[in-house]
Structures are given as structure tokens and as C-alpha cells.
Amino acid sequence: MHRLIALASVLTVITLTSTAAISAQPLKVVASFSIIGDFAKNVGGDRIELTTLVGPDGDAHVYEPSPADAVTMSKADVVLVNGLQYEGFLQRLVDASATKASIVELTNGIDPLDMAVGHEHEGNGAAVNHHQGGLDPHAFQSVANAKVYVGNIAGAFCAADAAGCDVYKANAERYTAELGAAEAYIEASVEAIPADQRTIITSHDAFGYFENAYGLTFLAPEGISTEAEASAADVAALIRQVREEKASAIFVENITNPRLIEQIAAETGVTVGGTLYSDALSKAGGPAPTYIDMMKNNIGTIRGAILGS
């Protein structure tokens, strides 16, 4: 009964007064997909009420928002998105919900990479065009960038909820230290792989930043986005490259069609090494329920497949 009265009074306050009165309430945060949701949870802790639009194992490139998402969006105080045209559905949703929340692009301040050029799909104009400017949006695949994301999140929370600013900053600092430890673990794991075996294949070219930061080479048959359908030329070029450069292992991801990868594995004789998590976390019981788990799981899977073969 108490809670009902409290709720009713709060609702009245919200409808009658401006945002100044809301600071007693948890900050309503919308994260566009599971990885950003994990960052927000770590920075915001109990002070935020988090909604993640694209859940575990979902693909934010082709997500279809539901009316419930628009409702959530319209009531949000802060909306955290990746930016660099990563969430194709987002602009429509923002327009449809007429939200007054500040939209925070977490890739602000990172050093964006061009889309995997020098790979097999220079000629694949259609795949490249849909991301404007040809920048690779999967910046979170490098832990250094994840730290920038966390800093941006703390900044956005402070701007929306000044009272909690110290908590957010402390959380961000603690989490950044954890990220640093994970980064050291990844670098040590890569060190353990002989330099001439550091070429692997995945089904969707999401690991540009990972490659760049940690010195592995990833080849992929589909373009940069899961939206593009592979052409025969792409697949043929990839198979040639595998034969010439002697890739060590081939991986499937949690969100794309595994059949194409299995076909390439069968044709080249390279072993299929397990599942990598690229654009989405796994469900709570899975191997990659948080960002740090995901990064550790990925490098562990890669190292295991290469050294085991």
C-alpha cells in the first residue's frame, strides 16, 4: 500500500514538475544493445534503471524495434548508443518516440578505423556504402576503446544526474581498472600464439579494432555488416587467401549464418574452432554474459583453437 501511494505521488510529481524533481528517482537509461548495457550497469550501479533494446545474441544491425521500445525510449533520461551508424534502426526509433532524452554516442573521442580495407572486399561497394564515411563501428572490440565508452557514460550520467556524479565517477574508475586487467590478459594470450599463426577467419568482419589493437589478422566472407549478402567473388577470394596465407582456424559467431563458414571450412580443410562473440553478449548462463567475459572468452577460444590444432 505504501508503495502504491509512493508510486502514485511520484507519478504525479513527474507529470507536474520538471526534470529537477526527478533526481530522487533512478535515472532512466536506455542502452541500444547488450554490450553497452553491460557498461552502463557497471557505471550506474543501483542509481540507474536500465533498459537494453537489443538483448543477448541479438543483432543490432537489423533489429526491428517494437512499440514497447518506443515507449521506453520516450520516457528515458539518457539514451546510450554506439554511433558510427552501428544501430541502423535507431534514428527511426528516436523520431517515432519523440524522446527528449539526450542521445549519447559513446564512440565520441575514439580513434575510428576505416572499414577493413586491404581485405578481400574492396570491390564490394554495396556492403560498404551503408555505413557512412566507411568507418568501422565495432569500436568496442578493443578494450582501450571500451575505456573511452565508460568515460563517456560517466560523463553523460553526471550531466543528467549531478547528485550521483561522485558515485558514477568512482564506479567508472573501478570498472576501468578491471578493463585494464582484462586487456593485460588478452595481450598475454596473444603473446602465447606464435606470430605466423595469428590469422583466423570469422563470418562477419567485426574485429577490425581487435586486430589493430592486439596484432591478430581476421578474414571474413561477409562485408562489414550482417546485412550484406556474400557474393561468389567474396567467398572465392577468401578461400584463395586461406590457401595462400595458411589461416590457423575458422570461427563462427553468435549472430550469423554458420552454414557459409562450415562450407568454407570443408573446402579448405581448416578446423572450425568454436563460437566468437562479436556484437552481442550471450545469455546469463552462457560463456560471455558480460563484456569482460566476452573479450576473455574470445581470446581464449582463439588461442585454444590455434594452439590445439
Added chain:
Amino acid sequence: MYDLLIAPFVEFGFMQRALAGSLLLALGACPVGVFLMLRRMSLTGDAMAHAILPGAAAGFLLYGLQIVPMTIGGLVAGIIVALGAGAVSRFTVQREDASMAAFYLISLALGVLIVSLRGSSVDLMQVLFGTVLALNDDALTLIALISGVTLLTLAVFWRALVAECLDPLFLRSVSRLGTPVHFIFLGLVVLNLVGGFQALGTLLSVGLMMLPAAAARFWTARVEPMCMLAFAFGAVSCVAGLLISYHGSLPSGPAIILSAGTIYAASIFFGTRGIFNTKLRHHRHRTA
């Protein structure tokens, strides 16, 4: 020339599989397309392709991206819609187009609903636009079986089917086969679409069924040559589409269907029953 036409298929196993799969598909689907067209049911193929979705989606939801459950699911959904629509049109006053539209729309909506339960729509795209480049042994076996069954059934029921196409009332007056043949034929349509969605996806497999048949219509009025010609056009489209996809770095499914579309467009103008020839003959009659 060798590099252009032969080398891609010699060098890469996936190209051989794609070729084998699409040719087998054409072998069964093109003659079925001819009968669909002759029965003025050309759009039925399209409707049926949508009708398959809930079954395939249910199979996918329960077992993941496995061929057997998705195929059986698609088959069941397609047959329910075909039988339902066929039964309504045979036994009530409603025509087949209306009942088919009603049933396939219900089915399509159900399919989208089921796919959405999964939470992400990326997998729906895999069902709607499957890729011919990723055919595994299971898929090839399935397609081969389907074209075998299709050709056998066509051979057995050939005369009845032709009679059904030309004059269904006549067939029903002289034989009790009329209604069964209609349903068997609809079953074949579903079977070929289910086979097609492994290779080309539900939407594009209709293209390989209907476009060569429609093109062949411009060249001959007899049923047997029309079926042969339709298969020939289908086969040429598959080879051309795969080569275009290989050399031009374009997606394979659309490349195959657009090749068939090009043949269709050329047939409209240059076929023996196409615009130029019929115009020419007409002219001669008048001047003579």
C-alpha cells in the same frame, strides 16, 4: 574464355555445389512453373512461398538452422495452406485467388510472429534470402530428392495435368482424377518451393520457378517443348547468375533471378511468339 566460364567451377567446391544445387532446382521447378502459368496461377507460387514461412520458422525456432525440421515444417505449412485454399475454392463459391490470398496472408503473419519470438530478425533474413553459396550435403540431397519426386510425379500424371490445365471441367466429367490431380500439383509446388528456399530463399525461389516458364511461353505453344525450354532457360540463368556473381562480386541469388529476368525480357521481344514476330506476321497478312 576458359578463365571466364570454366575455371571458377573447377577451382572451387562451393561453386560446383551452387551449380549442382541450382540446376537440380531448375530441373524440378521450371516444369512446375510452366503448369502454374498455363493454369493462370502464376502468382500462386509467390503466395505459397510466403505460406511456407511459419512452418520453416517453427522448425527454426525449435531446432535452429537445421535443414530437416525447417523443411518438414515448411512442407506442412505449405500443404495446409494449399489444401485449405484449394478446398475452399472447390467446395464453396469463392474463387481460388481469394481463398489463396486469405490463407497465405494468415500464414505469413503467423510466420513473422513466430520469427519475432526469437528476438532478432537477422535469422528471418536467412530464411527469406538463403544463400546458394552455402549448400551443404544435406541441402543438396534434399534438392536432388525433390526434383526426382517432381519429375516422376509429372511423368505419371502428365496427361491428367495437361487436361487439367486446358479444360478442368472436361477432366472432371471424364475422370475422377480431376480434384486429386489439382491437389497433387499444389503439393509439387510446395515441395519445389521448400527445396528452393534452401538454395535461394523463399522469395527468390519463386523467380526460378516462374521466370523461365514465362519466357518459354513466348517461344512455343506446345507443353512438352515449353517445359524443356523452361528448364534450358533456368539452367542458363543459374550458370550465368553464378558467373556474374563470381566475376562481378554481386550477391548470387539476385544475380540468378535477374539473369532469368533478362531472358524473359529478350523473349518478350524476340521470341517466335514475341512482339516483333507476331507484329511482322500480322503485317504480312494485311498486305497479302
